Amino acid sequence: MTKPVVPDFRRTLTLRDVSEASGVSEMTVSRVLRNRGDVSDTTRERVLEAARRLGYVPNKIAGALASQRVNLVGVIIPSLSNMVFPEVMTGISDVLEDTGLQPVVGVTNYLPEREESVIYEMLSWRPSGLILAGLEHSEASQAMLAQAGVPVVEIMDIDGTPVDSAVGISHRRAGRQMAEAIVAAGYRRIAFLGTQMPNDHRAKKRLAGFEEALAREGLALADREFYSGGSALLKGREMTEAVLKRSPDVDFLYYSNDMIGAGGLLYCLAQGIDVPGRVGLAGFNGVELLDGLPRRLATMDACRLDIGRLAAEIIAGKRPDGIVGGEIIELSPTLQPGDTIRKV
Amino acid sequence: MTKPVVPDFRRTLTLRDVSEASGVSEMTVSRVLRNRGDVSDTTRERVLEAARRLGYVPNKIAGALASQRVNLVGVIIPSLSNMVFPEVMTGISDVLEDTGLQPVVGVTNYLPEREESVIYEMLSWRPSGLILAGLEHSEASQAMLAQAGVPVVEIMDIDGTPVDSAVGISHRRAGRQMAEAIVAAGYRRIAFLGTQMPNDHRAKKRLAGFEEALAREGLALADREFYSGGSALLKGREMTEAVLKRSPDVDFLYYSNDMIGAGGLLYCLAQGIDVPGRVGLAGFNGVELLDGLPRRLATMDACRLDIGRLAAEIIAGKRPDGIVGGEIIELSPTLQPGDTIRKV
DNA sequence: ATCTGTTATGTTACCGCTAACAGCCAGATC
DNA sequence: GATCTGGCTGTTAGCGGTAACATAACAGAT
Known part of the structure; x- marks a missing residue:
């Protein structure tokens, strides 16, 4: 409704502006700026100089539309x-x-x-x-x-x-492999700790593969715990505490990701729990973060x-x-x- | 050079396709799809149905060019x-x-x-x-x-x-505030541990403010250590070890970010060093990660x-x-x- | 019956750039 | 000298939408 206070004298620059400033056609300017087609060195220089001086930035929208x-x-x-x-x-x-x-x-x-x-x-x-x-x-x-x-x-x-x-x-196979390794190491009372997320299909597949491999060995999950939201490291601690209190005889904790696994590891160490003797731990992803932990968490890198x-x-x-x-x-x-x- | 094996019979759809399929002008289709201007309910339905059936996705490039x-x-x-x-x-x-x-x-x-x-x-x-x-x-x-x-x-x-x-x-002020808090708590032999990055201007400003506040108290940094690249958590451990070995009398470690601070904290706890009695620690950022650590690292949230x-x-x-x-x-x-x- | 206003639709002219093709000119070739 | 290059530059016609401006159809008011 009100008239603009500052007149918009600085229209947005177009090829035409550069073209006029350098005395060649828009097409030639376009060619120079895209490094396409033959342009003489002198013309090229003149165009580039003008473009730089004006502060011209090509409009990719127009370019994309024209060139498809x-x-x-x-x-x-x-x-x-x-x-x-x-x-x-x-x-x-x-x-x-x-x-x-x-x-x-x-x-x-x-x-x-x-x-x-x-x-x-x-x-x-x-x-x-x-x-x-x-x-x-x-x-x-x-x-x-x-x-x-x-x-x-x-x-x-x-x-x-x-x-x-x-x-x-x-992920199914990744879950299976981890289960096999865990069972091979002699663990039998195995718990799963993971995200609640209904849409994290990959975590779900890992769990499915994991349980499948356990079943093949005649085993089933001894306990399971889920979370959603919040600091994963903290949730890892909390869930670990909950599981170990609820099921004291559990001897392995399989986490759906390294972050909560790291939280669990820190909790166990703080509690003086013998890892991996009394309880074994494993996560998933192979995140760089793990390198800095007091002990290296078992994991599987996801490439x-x-x-x-x-x-x-x-x-x-x-x-x-x-x-x-x-x-x-x-x-x-x-x-x-x-x-x-x-x-x- | 070779002829394409599969003819490109499925041209990309345009407004015209939807327009023809629904028997109205392109303009009307455009109006329907953008919910702009008056369109009768029956027409709207017809257009939407056609668009859905064809699987039409508007071309924002053209739209942006036309509408600026x-x-x-x-x-x-x-x-x-x-x-x-x-x-x-x-x-x-x-x-x-x-x-x-x-x-x-x-x-x-x-x-x-x-x-x-x-x-x-x-x-x-x-x-x-x-x-x-x-x-x-x-x-x-x-x-x-x-x-x-x-x-x-x-x-x-x-x-x-x-x-x-x-x-x-x-960040200058943030550095100052942290220094003041540290000095007020009685620490005197203070070291800085941070990124080497020549282009992390904010870390640099924090350090400048930090040193400025120390100077005002008649203090100077007792030691400093820099890193670049790698796992920040791990680097934090390593740098902390290096500093404490080199300057055993240091009583405070100020880290340029929480991640290396967390590494340092884990190192100190593992070494049985009395924190915050023998050595105090502080980081910067207030990252969520810290919630899961065995002890809460002093930090400053960056909003x-x-x-x-x-x-x-x-x-x-x-x-x-x-x-x-x-x-x-x-x-x-x-x-x-x-x-x-x-x-x- | 004419006028007016509203709602629903169509027409036209671009937006800023590039593909494709059309010139032009100096030098080489015949 | 005519023709043919090949390097350089310009012209034209869109790309697929949308703003702005008609236009049409119809209800209600005069």
Whole structure:
């Protein structure tokens, strides 16, 4: 309603401004700024000088619309505070760095409906590819991904059917392997401590594989405890205390992630409990944090860096043999026994 | 060179496709999909049905170009693995959630030249605003930000001159306050342990403020130790060991962040060192992780959630009194004495 | 019957850039 | 001298939407 006090005299700059300032056509300016096509050195210099002097920043929106090319890769993850995704991101960035592609992160907070809208939002920018965590998505999400017309890589997990490509580990198998190692070390009264999150499918699969392997040995979980929210380290302490009080005869604690496992380890050490003699412990992920603990927690690394790398390579079309899509890459996590499982 | 094996029969969908499928003009479809302007209920239904059936996802690139409006906010931070930025992001997302704006994250790895290119890249998408960590930027970066023509909020720090708005704490003052508390508790032989990072200006300012306050009391740092890279928790242990061996008479360890502080605390406890009697400890940030430690490390929270919130409010034009730009908001971090400083 | 206002829809002209193609000109070739 | 290069630059026509401005259809008021 009120007239603007400050007139907007500084219109946003366009190619035309640079073109006028340097006395060549817009097309030539465009060519210079993108390093595409032949331009004489003198012209190039003049254009660059003008662009720099004016402080011109190209408008990628217009560029993308005209060229039908967008140098963005959507990366959709459940959470940033997880300690696991930063490393995946590092792998992705490493590979994309010299491809001209740029990752753009979206966070879903483990909510399928949130994921749906993030996918929609991302696709509406017509990215060159999509990387997203997990194989479980709403029907609408699946439909969008299938229609997207760009490479889609589902990461972290391979127990299921991907829309297009997948890079990850089998969490089911990871759970089995850990159970086998624990049983082999002579533990028998085993408890599980983990997240409550109904949508953390990977944790759920690990537990399923774990119980499956126990069953095969004629064993069942002796106890189980769940949490949600709050400081994972603290929750680990609290849950550990609760389980050990409730089931004093438990001799092994299997945690769904390293953070709560670390909390449990600190609790046991503080209580003077003999680890791994009286109680054994194991987590999952292989997070860097563990290196600083008084004792090395048994864990299983989830190949996060490699997962990021490979996913990015698929998007960037860098896979050997020029494989184009529909690739499923299973990585093998390695068990790191640390100091919290008895040696056999 | 080779002909594509699979013909691209599934062209990408446009408004025209939906328009034809529903028998109305493109404009009407556009109105329906954006919920703007009056459209009859029957038409709306028909359009939505067609859009859903076709799996149409609007092209925001074209939309943004035509409307000169981009619902993105660039957020530029030095690192994801820091534990400090996820919380800032949470604050930002909370506020932006119901404004139609969407955060887009860029990471600089503490490299000014990398920051420069991230800023350039972001501005080339003409976002509605920019939030970036710190007040120190290359000249070229400053120029771009000043020219950007959108709100720019520099966060975390207010010791310096912002380009436009700033929300943060005074790290210099935070350092001073901590030093005063330490001296007041009777400690005299104080050591500093921190990051080597030449570009972590905030850590540097904390140290400067810290030394300044010590000097005012006639004191100087008894020792100092720096690190770079690796697991912060582990580095904290190692540095602490090094310092205590080298300078056995040191009675306080001031860490530049909570993670290395936690490492130091674990080391001291494992060594049976009397904390806070023989040695006092303090960190910085107030990270959630600390809640799970055997003893509560003294720290200073950096108001990360509030910083994110306020920055987002400025971008979204939600500040009370309709303040528009050039706002500088200083928050006051609170000292959390924990259990690692002697009570006076 | 005409006027007015409201609601629902369509038309037109861009937004800022790039693909594709069309010139132009100096020097080489025949 | 005519033709043919190949390097450099310009012209034209969109890309897929949306703002702004018609227009149409119809109810109620005059």
